[in-house]
Amino acid sequence: MKKVKKITKTFEKKELKKLHRKCKKLWSLVVRSKASNVCSICGTDKFLHAHHIEDSRMCKSLRYDVKNGVALCAKHHKFGKEAAHRGFITIYKYLINNRLDDLSYLEKIRSNELEFTKTYLIDKIQELQLLLESLYIESVRSTLDGNNNCR
Numbered sequence: 001m002k003k004v005k006k007i008t009k010t011f012e013k014k015e016l017k018k019l020h021r022k023c024k025k026l027w028s029l030v031v032r033s034k035a036s037n038v039c040s041i042c043g044t045d046k047f048l049h050a051h052h053i054e055d056s057r058m059c060k061s062l063r064y065d066v067k068n069g070v071a072l073c074a075k076h077h078k079f080g081k082e083a084a085h086r087g088f089i090t091i092y093k094y095l096i097n098n099r100l101d102d103l104s105y106l107e108k109i110r111s112n113e114l115e116f117t118k119t120y121l122i123d124k125i126q127e128l129q130l131l132l133e134s135l136y137i138e139s140v141r142s143t144l145d146g147n148n149n150c151r
Contacts (some may be wrong), residue, residue, distance in 0.1 A: 012118075019121035023064050026128035031069030033135040039073035040094060047074035051084050053091060054106055061112040064124050066131065067102045070094065 028050035038045045051072045054062045062068040070091060076083055082090040095103040114120075 016116065016118060016121065019118065019125065020116070023121055023124050023128065026125060026132060027064045027066065027069065030066050030128055030132050030135065032071045033132060033139070034066065034069075035071035036139075038071065039076055040070050040098070041076045041090060042073060044073045048072070049074060049077040051077050051091075053095070054110055059110045060116065061109055061114040062106065064128070065109070066128075067105050 031050035032048055037048060039048065049072050050069050052063070053068050053070055056063040056068075059068075070084075072084060076090065078085045080086075084091050
C-alpha cells in the first residue's frame with residue numbers, strides 16, 4: 001500500500017517559493033527580450049538586467065507585469081551616476097519619451113491589491129512563457145527577413 005503524502009503548510013510555502021522564482025526568471029527574460037536584449041537607455045548589450053519600474057515589494061499587482069519592467073545595463077541599473085536605483089529621473093524621462101502608455105497604465109494599476117495564490121502564479125508562468133515564445137518567434141522571423149534582404 002502506498003502512503004499518501006499530507007500537504008503541509010511548509011510544503012505549500014516551498015511550492016509557492018519555487019513558483020515565484022520561476023515567475024521572476026521568466027519575467028526578467030521577457031523584459032530583456034522585449035528590449036531586444038539591449039539597455040533601454042544606452043543600447044549596450046553588456047551586463048543586462050531587468051528592472052522593476054514600480055518597486056515589486058511595494059506593489060505586488062505589478063511584480064510580474066511586463067509593462068513594469070525595463071531592460072538596463074549594470075551602469076544604468078545600479079552602478080552609474082544616473083542609475084535607476086539611485087534615482088527615478090532617468091527612468092521617468094525614458095518612460096515619458098518612449099513608453100507614455102505604459103506609464104499611464106502603471107499609475108492606474110499600482111493601487112490594486114493582489115494575493116499570490118498557486119493558481120495565479122501558474123497562470124502567470126504560462127502567460128510569460130507564451131509571451132517569451134512569441135518574442136522568440138518574432139526575433140527569428142526578423143532575422144530571417146534580414147538575411148533574405150541581404151541577398
